[in-house]
Amino acid sequence: MSTLEEHIDIGAPLETAWDCLHRAEIYPRFLKGVRDARSEGERRAHLDVDAGGRAQEFEVEIVDREMENVMTWQTTSGPDLAGTFSLLPIDREHTRLQARFEYDPGTIKETFGGPQGFAQAVAIERGVRSDLQQFKELVEAQGKAK
Numbered sequence: 001m002s003t004l005e006e007h008i009d010i011g012a013p014l015e016t017a018w019d020c021l022h023r024a025e026i027y028p029r030f031l032k033g034v035r036d037a038r039s040e041g042e043r044r045a046h047l048d049v050d051a052g053g054r055a056q057e058f059e060v061e062i063v064d065r066e067m068e069n070v071m072t073w074q075t076t077s078g079p080d081l082a083g084t085f086s087l088l089p090i091d092r093e094h095t096r097l098q099a100r101f102e103y104d105p106g107t108i109k110e111t112f113g114g115p116q117g118f119a120q121a122v123a124i125e126r127g128v129r130s131d132l133q134q135f136k137e138l139v140e141a142q143g144k145a146k
Contacts, residue, residue, distance in 0.1 A: 002105055004125055007098040008132040012139045014069060014087050014095045020139050021071055021085055022062075030134035032127060033112075049078075052113030079111040080104060097135070101128055 010017055020026060024045040027037035035055075036048040047058045058078035064071050069087040086098040101124070108124065 001102055002121070004101045004103075004121075004128055005098065006125070006128050006132055007096055008136050009090060010095045010097060010136045010139050011093065012095060012142065013093060014089045016142055017087050017095045017097060017139045018069065018071075020135070020142060021087075022064075026138065030138050031131050032134075044076075045073075051111050056111070079107045081107075095139075097132065099128060099132060 024037040024039040024047075027045075027047065028034045031037075033050045034047050035050055038046050040046050040059075043062050045060045045062060047060060049056050049058055056078055058081075059076045060073050061076050062071060062073050069089075071085045072083070073085075074082040080103075082102045084098075084100040086100075088096040088098065090096055103124070105121075
């Protein structure tokens with residue numbers, strides 16, 4: 001299993017970022033390849049994903065550790081993927097999002113296509129950074145709208 005860890009600072013309160021993480025319907029706005037997403041109860045989400053040019057559906061189980069501002073997720077169908085989002089308050093108006101993504105490189109290649117080896121790791125890193133930047137922009141816009 002490989003692990004990727006990234007973080008980004010967001011110009012919005014922790015509560016705004018936490019709320020956005022838990023609204024599955026906005027996932028397509030910041031997660032590349034997610035075409036549609038919906039919550040299915042408090043602890044599950046359904047994602048329609050464009051994976052390597054093929055439409056796939058993933059079920060995701062979500063577990064919150066609210067007192068720690070941590071959200072973990074794990075696919076329960078589709079490829080075996082997992083991750084953690086941790087929110088850390090910097091001050092009242094700024095939050096750090098730490099993301100951890102766990103994956104098997106062979107599963108990623110099989111599911112999404114693309115390069116192997118080091119090139120694959122670089123592509124995944126670039127994709128996660130882009131998704132985090134999109135999330136930052138979305139959360140900051142939500143914070144300004146309030």
